[in-house]
Amino acid sequence: MTEPNRSPTEIKGEVRAYWNDRAETYDDDSQHALKNEAQHDAWLSVLHTWTGDAPQRILDVGCGTGVISSLLADLGHDVSGVDYSTEMLDRAREKAREKGHSIDFDVGDAEALDDLDDAYDTVTARHLIWTLPDPAAAIGEWRRVVRPGGRIVLIEGHWDFSGPFAGYERVHDDLPLYDGRSPEELSEFLRAEGLENVSHEPLMAEVLWGETPEYEQYVIAGDVP
Known part of the structure; x- marks a missing residue:
């Protein structure tokens, strides 16, 4: 049951606690981490298509354990990652060291970034926007830190489960995009928040997940723009 009159900080604190608890086992799931070379190469192809040729300055928001950040670094991009979960970031830093990647990982709020205006060519985020109390504010921030002509690239989904999954019972009603959205609905949302030339493509190939x-x-x- 949703508790009334909770602040965004309190809501985000619960979300952070959930993902801190998930950090140790998050990469055990093949839908989260990469388990073989074919999966790795399939994601490289997707990311290259949607982010363009390297090198670019890319901020991976809600980077979690650094799966997408690492792939972007494999493509030759200059990557930074930010996440609200300190435990997830510890895993991301450890994995980056193991791979020899130079990626800056910092604690940060997707709705209130510390970065300067126009600091990046691209922002990426995977399965993040549904966890945010104010997704419109987040898009505004991502637009702010991306230079004019740059891109925002999101990997998203629409699950619409019958009820909130374990760990989100207390907060799901506080998250406007909980359960995700169809690509058509999210396209409308992104256009309303000022993005141009919005397009999408299904990611349903078994090899990716x-x-x-x-x-x-x-x-x-x-x-x-």
Whole structure:
């Protein structure tokens, strides 16, 4: 049951606690981490198509354990990652050291970034926007830190489960995009928040997730004017 009159800081604190608890086992799931070379190469192809040729300055928001950050670094991009979960970031730093990647990982709020205006060519985020109390504010921030003509690239889904999953019972009603959205709905949302040339593509290939997805997965992107 949702508790009334909770501040965004309190809501985010619960979300952070949930993902801190998940950090140790997060990469055990093939839908989260990469388990083989075919999966790795399939994601490289997706990211290259949607982010463009390297090198670019890319901020991976809600980077978690650094899966997408590492792939972007493999492509030759200059990558920074930010996440609200300190435990997730510890895992991301450890994995980056193991791979020899030079990626700056910092604690940060996706709705209130510390970065300067126009600091990046691209912002990426995977399965993040549904966890945010104010997704419109987040898009505004991502637009702010991306230079004009840059892109925002999101990997998203639409699951619409019958009820909140374990760990989100107390906060799901506080998250406007909980359960994700269809690509058509999210396209409308991104256009309303000022992105241009919004387009999307399904990501339903088994090789990307290690199994056939149980719900709609896709990549969606828009240009920053």
